[in-house]
Amino acid sequence: MQTLKLELGARSYPIYIGGGLLSRSDLLASHIGGKQVMVVSNVTVAPLYLDQTLAALKEFECYTLVLPDGEQYKTLDTLNLIFDALLQKRCDRHVTLIALGGGVIGDLTGFAAATYQRGVPYIQIPTTLLAQVDSSVGGKTGVNHPLGKNMIGAFYQPRCVIADTDTLRTLPERELGAGLAEIIKYGLIRDRAFFDWLEANLDKLLARDAPTLAYAIERSCRNKAEVVAEDERESGVRALLNFGHTFGHAIETGLGYGAWLHGEAVAAGMSLAADLSHRLGWITSADLQRIVRLIARARLPVAAPAVLSVERFMELMTVDKKVQAGKLRLVLLKSIGEAVLTGDFAADKLIETLRQSGSNIPAHA
Amino acid sequence: MQTLKLELGARSYPIYIGGGLLSRSDLLASHIGGKQVMVVSNVTVAPLYLDQTLAALKEFECYTLVLPDGEQYKTLDTLNLIFDALLQKRCDRHVTLIALGGGVIGDLTGFAAATYQRGVPYIQIPTTLLAQVDSSVGGKTGVNHPLGKNMIGAFYQPRCVIADTDTLRTLPERELGAGLAEIIKYGLIRDRAFFDWLEANLDKLLARDAPTLAYAIERSCRNKAEVVAEDERESGVRALLNFGHTFGHAIETGLGYGAWLHGEAVAAGMSLAADLSHRLGWITSADLQRIVRLIARARLPVAAPAVLSVERFMELMTVDKKVQAGKLRLVLLKSIGEAVLTGDFAADKLIETLRQSGSNIPAHA
Numbered sequence: 087m088q089t090l091k092l093e094l095g096a097r098s099y100p101i102y103i104g105g106g107l108l109s110r111s112d113l114l115a116s117h118i119g120g121k122q123v124m125v126v127s128n129v130t131v132a133p134l135y136l137d138q139t140l141a142a143l144k145e146f147e148c149y150t151l152v153l154p155d156g157e158q159y160k161t162l163d164t165l166n167l168i169f170d171a172l173l174q175k176r177c178d179r180h181v182t183l184i185a186l187g188g189g190v191i192g193d194l195t196g197f198a199a200a201t202y203q204r205g206v207p208y209i210q211i212p213t214t215l216l217a218q219v220d221s222s223v224g225g226k227t228g229v230n231h232p233l234g235k236n237m238i239g240a241f242y243q244p245r246c247v248i249a250d251t252d253t254l255r256t257l258p259e260r261e262l263g264a265g266l267a268e269i270i271k272y273g274l275i276r277d278r279a280f281f282d283w284l285e286a287n288l289d290k291l292l293a294r295d296a297p298t299l300a301y302a303i304e305r306s307c308r309n310k311a312e313v314v315a316e317d318e319r320e321s322g323v324r325a326l327l328n329f330g331h332t333f334g335h336a337i338e339t340g341l342g343y344g345a346w347l348h349g350e351a352v353a354a355g356m357s358l359a360a361d362l363s364h365r366l367g368w369i370t371s372a373d374l375q376r377i378v379r380l381i382a383r384a385r386l387p388v389a390a391p392a393v394l395s396v397e398r399f400m401e402l403m404t405v406d407k408k409v410q411a412g413k414l415r416l417v418l419l420k421s422i423g424e425a426v427l428t429g430d431f432a433a434d435k436l437i438e439t440l441r442q443s444g445s446n447i448p449a450h451a
Numbered sequence: 452m453q454t455l456k457l458e459l460g461a462r463s464y465p466i467y468i469g470g471g472l473l474s475r476s477d478l479l480a481s482h483i484g485g486k487q488v489m490v491v492s493n494v495t496v497a498p499l500y501l502d503q504t505l506a507a508l509k510e511f512e513c514y515t516l517v518l519p520d521g522e523q524y525k526t527l528d529t530l531n532l533i534f535d536a537l538l539q540k541r542c543d544r545h546v547t548l549i550a551l552g553g554g555v556i557g558d559l560t561g562f563a564a565a566t567y568q569r570g571v572p573y574i575q576i577p578t579t580l581l582a583q584v585d586s587s588v589g590g591k592t593g594v595n596h597p598l599g600k601n602m603i604g605a606f607y608q609p610r611c612v613i614a615d616t617d618t619l620r621t622l623p624e625r626e627l628g629a630g631l632a633e634i635i636k637y638g639l640i641r642d643r644a645f646f647d648w649l650e651a652n653l654d655k656l657l658a659r660d661a662p663t664l665a666y667a668i669e670r671s672c673r674n675k676a677e678v679v680a681e682d683e684r685e686s687g688v689r690a691l692l693n694f695g696h697t698f699g700h701a702i703e704t705g706l707g708y709g710a711w712l713h714g715e716a717v718a719a720g721m722s723l724a725a726d727l728s729h730r731l732g733w734i735t736s737a738d739l740q741r742i743v744r745l746i747a748r749a750r751l752p753v754a755a756p757a758v759l760s761v762e763r764f765m766e767l768m769t770v771d772k773k774v775q776a777g778k779l780r781l782v783l784l785k786s787i788g789e790a791v792l793t794g795d796f797a798a799d800k801l802i803e804t805l806r807q808s809g810s811n812i813p814a815h816a
Contacts, residue, residue, distance in 0.1 A: 120776070121776055162527055162530075162531055165527075166527055169596055169602065169603055170596075170598075173596055173598040173599055173602060173770060174598070176769060176770060176774075176777075178772070178774045178775055178776070178777075179772050179773075179774075179775070180775060180776070200605065201566070201593075201603050201604060201605055202602070202603065203602060203603075203604075203772045204591070204593065204604045204605055204606055204684075204685075204772075205605070205606070205684075226569070228566075228569060231534055231535075231538055233535075233538040233539070234538055237534065237538060237567070237568060238534055238566050238567065238568075239566060239568075239569045240565065240566055240569055240570070240605065241569055241570065319569075319570070320569075404541060405538060405541060407543070407544050407568045407569075408544075409541075409543045409544075410543055410544070410545060411485070411486055411543070411545070412541075412543075
């Protein structure tokens with residue numbers, strides 16, 4: 087087991103990464119203060135891992151809530167189901183919530199914890215690659231609104247993150263790819279050596295080689311923890327973690343939540359952001375090709391869905407959280423391993439990128 | 452104008468109290484960082500004070516949202532109306548929300564600010580006595596759940612509080628009384644001299660004598676600011692501000708939100724808490740009579756509504772946020788001016804208090 091620490095003063099917490107962690111009742115118990123626990127999971131993950139989790143929680147007064155699975159359920163209505171369950175079970179302000187599942191379960195449960203009785207503790211047990219490398223770490227919680235992704239939420243840190251890499255064995259292929267998108271992101275925005283390593287090791291990751299996956303998770307979490315420690319509430323450098331996400335969120339909102347996985351939309355978004363960075367003369371054609379090739383090798387989309395018009399795409403992007411005084415700002419690349427947040431680009435270049443999307447680069451590998 | 456300061460380090464903010472403040476565009480502007488502003492009000496307050504507020508905001512890109520009036524609208528559904536409006540107007544992360552109204556508008560708007568795009572700034576402009584002396588100060592925000600009052604929310608501080616005492620001229624009688632309940636509370640829990648002053652000055656307050664009201668507001672806010680500065684997130688002394696509230700919330704939830712005003716339910720709750728304190732031998736019969744008499748003079752209820760059975764009342768109280776490990780804790784009085792949070796009372800004494808409610812004390816003045 088590897089233990090990383092996210093340094094946030096009094097709100098610091100450990101990230102445990104390794105096999106067999108779900109059965110480690112000592113890990114869980116050391117982060118639970120009260121007597122009551124509610125495990126929130128979904129219909130896909132619960133049959134696989136709920137019993138094992140509950141077995142590790144025997145000493146507590148334990149409740150469970152199993153939600154439907156999918157981004158389309160990351161809503162205020164589903165959030166209210168968590169409140170209903172907590173109140174029906176008379177859970178008090180000392181209850182600990184446990185998120186057992188992927189990014190949607192983590193975001194929903196974390197937001198419920200942030201707001202139930204004005205804040206109760208929670209623990210992240212991410213069971214997807216994407217949640218293990220990204221969404222479970224850093225305290226971003228929330229739900230979607232029909233008009234925009236993640237528009238409602240809170241910064242609220244968990245007591246710990248327990249990433250049991252054994253859970254990746256049952257992960258569907260598409261979900262594996264979605265996680266790889268966020269892993270590639272870290273290489274692109276701030277860790278060029280990691281990008282090189284990913285080019286060399288992608289096949290092993292796709293084959294789910296356990297030590298290779300564990301290394302990629304650890305290095306991703308290390309990158310994320312460094313950024314969040316520096317800028318918890320995204321007043322600066324943390325925005326760079328949204329590389330590809332403004333494009334990606336437009337795709338998710340435009341197609342309807344759940345049509346593409348979040349990681350798939352981010353993959354297409356990173357390809358578009360790289361394309362725009364190249365059109366602005368910031369990265370070379372060779373670097374653009376390296377980026378698109380790696381994303382495509384991970385079996386991820388590298389172009390926007392044809393069904394979204396350029397006009398609709400632009401409209402969707404203008405509700406992004408990074409918009410300031412009406413000006414769209416994007417995370418773009420200065421090179422592989424160096425990203426910047428900027429509003430300093432010609433709008434016609436962005437439109438070119440959207441218009442050409444899917445024509446000069448292959449839609450899939 | 453009086454200016455108090457709530458000392459919370461980087462989150463400190465001023466509370467302005469006085470006449471004519473709604474027109475002070477300088478006050479507002481000095482606490483607004485961006486260009487966009489959304490004023491949230493209700494159908495009762497907007498016709499009276501919205502134009503005046505907007506006139507003071509001429510230099511900003513200003514949107515308004517007028518909600519229905521009443522505690523029964525303090526829900527997740529109404530909260531979502533605020534998110535809808537913010538997204539439809541493409542308000543970004545630098546928008547400032549302004550709550551123009553009573554406690555419900557303040558709690559809803561503050562919670563929307565806490566969670567829109569994971570947090571935007573907001574300003575409280577309380578227009579009821581209750582909001583001016585209590586709910587607008589201290590950063591408690593949230594909504595009700597059918598199973599319990601204020602069960603969903605966040606601690607989230609405003610940029611400033613602007614209490615324009617001129618707005619009290621249009622306040623309905625019942626709303627004036629509701630505010631007096633929270634004013635009397637400060638005397639009971641921590642400011643005996645203020646309680647004495649209230650006994651001497653209640654008639655002037657009921658007659659809306661402006662300097663007397665202004666003094667009561669300032670002294671109440673000073674009490675509240677001291678407590679919140681000491682214990683922002685209610686891990687200790689702040690719980691004492693909930694004197695009468697566990698009983699009161701049970702009344703509000705049990706009768707249906709909006710049937711009694713919050714302050715009316717708190718008034719009955721304070722009478723019940725004082726009665727229990729007397730049954731436990733903590734306060735004298737004479738002190739109990741002083742307390743009940745002052746509350747009744749303020750034209751407030753001093754007993755539980757007869758329609759709630761003792762069993763139902765007990766059940767409603769057990770979802771209170773102060774419940775810990777299944778144990779009900781109440782704020783009770785050691786004397787006039789000294790309250791304690793305690794679970795150390797015999798349940799049969801509490802049941803006696805509920806059973807005798809309305810029999811040994813007059814239901815109204």
